[in-house]
Amino acid sequence: MKHIVILISGEGSNMAAIVRAAEQQRWAERFGASVAAVIANKPEAGGLRFARDRGIAAEAVSHKAFATREAFDAALAAAVDAHSPALVVLAGFMRILTPVFVRRYAGRLLNIHPSLLPAFPGLDTHRRAIEAGCRVAGATVHQVTVELDHGPILDQAIVPVLPGDTAEGLAARVLTQEHLLYSRAIERWLHEGAGDTDSS
Numbered sequence: 626m627k628h629i630v631i632l633i634s635g636e637g638s639n640m641a642a643i644v645r646a647a648e649q650q651r652w653a654e655r656f657g658a659s660v661a662a663v664i665a666n667k668p669e670a671g672g673l674r675f676a677r678d679r680g681i682a683a684e685a686v687s688h689k690a691f692a693t694r695e696a697f698d699a700a701l702a703a704a705v706d707a708h709s710p711a712l713v714v715l716a717g718f719m720r721i722l723t724p725v726f727v728r729r730y731a732g733r734l735l736n737i738h739p740s741l742l743p744a745f746p747g748l749d750t751h752r753r754a755i756e757a758g759c760r761v762a763g764a765t766v767h768q769v770t771v772e773l774d775h776g777p778i779l780d781q782a783i784v785p786v787l788p789g790d791t792a793e794g795l796a797a798r799v800l801t802q803e804h805l806l807y808s809r810a811i812e813r814w815l816h817e818g819a820g821d822t823d824s825s
């Protein structure tokens with residue numbers, strides 16, 4: 626079975642959409658893949674309860690418990706590796722990862738970013754897009770590289786910016802599309818065989 630490990634920091638709505646897609650689209654039967662674990666850098670992350678309620682391994686590795694970013698990433702990698710991942714999925718994960726971590730999972734580490742990269746890397750993307758006068762916004766699924774929000778793009782979703790849009794309103798509209806985009810991108814990644822390293 627190809628194990629998918631999902632990293633979150635908060636509510637994990639993208640994680641939940643992926644878990645539902647894996648069930649509804651029969652990823653286990655079609656691709657030999659399943660969501661093996663959900664790991665959060667915040668113990669209070671609401672997504673942990675969602676995962677536990679679905680019988681998915683769920684744990685927190687708090688970044689605040691470590692003196693350095695490198696020490697946190699080493700502990701995070703140990704928690705991830707306990708599930709022998711074929712794919713590591715960042716879903717609302719809000720920590721910049723060190724080169725050692727990124728290189729460990731190179732080619733099997735994905736992220737969803739709430740803008741149309743390369744526009745607006747980093748944080749606060751919707752406010753920036755509105756302030757820039759953008760007519761469209763959206764989300765990007767990309768491979769994670771050492772350089773932040775810069776890796777090869779797998780897929781994107783375009784969302785109109787409406788007159789009078791607030792950052793919160795635009796974020797909600799984009800998030801709805803993220804849920805469809807991420808599951809579609811992961812399914813294509815699995816179908817194209819990039820997850821062929823059997824991790825059973």
Ligand SMILES: Nc1nc2c(c(=O)[nH]1)N[C@@H](CN(C=O)c1ccc(C(=O)N[C@@H](CCC(=O)O)C(=O)O)cc1)CN2
Pocket residue numbers: 715718719720721722723724727736737738739747748768769770771772773774775776
């Ligand atoms: N090395 C990489 N790490 C991460 C990437 C990446 O492409 N390369 N993607 C991000 C996800 N992300 C945007 O999509 C992102 C997440 C977090 C931050 C950030 O500035 N984090 C701060 C803390 C912010 C907070 O806790 O609220 C930090 O880490 O100091 C920017 C972009 C995931 N990691």
Ligand SMILES: NCC(=O)N[C@@H]1O[C@H](COP(=O)([O-])[O-])[C@@H](O)[C@H]1O
Pocket residue numbers: 633634635636637638639640716717718719737738739747748764800803
């Ligand atoms: N830079 C990373 C980033 O901003 N990720 C964003 O966090 C939001 C909450 O996700 P969630 O509901 O899946 O937790 C999502 O919009 C996601 O794109």
